Amino acid sequence: MKNLIKRVLEFRDQRDWKQFHTPENLAKSIVIEAGELLENFQWNTEYNENNVHDELADIMNYCILMADALDVDIVDIMYKKIDKNEKKYPVNKAKGNSKKYTEL
């Protein structure tokens, strides 16, 4: 992961793009790419594999850039969120159930 993050930031810095990467602009970018990912599933589920992989990678890429812009460790905030989710979705209530925690 460290090498991947380094590569993502290097790519950005070589292009002098940090100036555009405010948290707000990156939040917009993530939702824009997420829409493009969803477009593969708009009318049916016969998606193009390579395109789906590319769009998924684009989203991850912007997530890594956003963590950097926010000055947080992305792995760290993910572990913290999983800990929170453990409490929101206790196994005995959530097992086999797709309901939101507010409705469990």
Added chain:
Amino acid sequence: MKNLIKRVLEFRDQRDWKQFHTPENLAKSIVIEAGELLENFQWNTEYNENNVHDELADIMNYCILMADALDVDIVDIMYKKIDKNEKKYPVNKAKGNSKKYTEL
């Protein structure tokens, strides 16, 4: 990263949620969470840090689940995409420029 992915999949499997995690449902989930992230920046840039971290983690979480559902290595598809982006955005054309590659 391996440990993190393991933890994400474990959380899912303990709840027997794989049945809901089709690529299509995960693509929807990513865009839904991305909208929630963007909500922090809807009217101004005075965002709540913890909330932004949580939403970003949710998106990453679904990305990892999606890579698993697609049976691809998430780090692998990211490196491949960066290689593609190197060609789409050559440093000499893209430096300091936020234009899309189709307009460079």
Added chain:
Amino acid sequence: MKNLIKRVLEFRDQRDWKQFHTPENLAKSIVIEAGELLENFQWNTEYNENNVHDELADIMNYCILMADALDVDIVDIMYKKIDKNEKKYPVNKAKGNSKKYTEL
């Protein structure tokens, strides 16, 4: 509005597209188009006017199709929602304030 709705549904029926227009598929379509609209504002506010108009029209178009798929009158649900919003955002609390009703 009646003529516009008639035109939108006629366009759909001439192409025999109603079969694809489940509420779920239309909800996906709206968010996909909304992402395309937002792309005009991704890095700055120098948007292309015609493109913005087109994307906005695409969203409205899918909204009209969705109301038809849900078998509701779109103007009717809008008036009802404005009435709800009157209660959520009383003038004396909301005036000049962009906060969400939960924080007013």
Added chain:
Amino acid sequence: MKNLIKRVLEFRDQRDWKQFHTPENLAKSIVIEAGELLENFQWNTEYNENNVHDELADIMNYCILMADALDVDIVDIMYKKIDKNEKKYPVNKAKGNSKKYTEL
């Protein structure tokens, strides 16, 4: 439609909200609401009707506000877009077919 638009703008002006309604902020708002609409269809199609109507109305509401912020007639841009779509999706090619015009 004229009465509805008048009502939407009146609601905004009573709250002095025009100052927040830049095209960019409204584009963000539309995609945020579109994500909330899609949340009703995240894991299955057993959606809550009232909630779906409300979210759809929210999107339409922001579309009307956006047309006003852009100083265009929303009905006018919709007719123009349908005319464009007529050319992109000729009946003989598009009938019964959900493919994008670039693939027809």
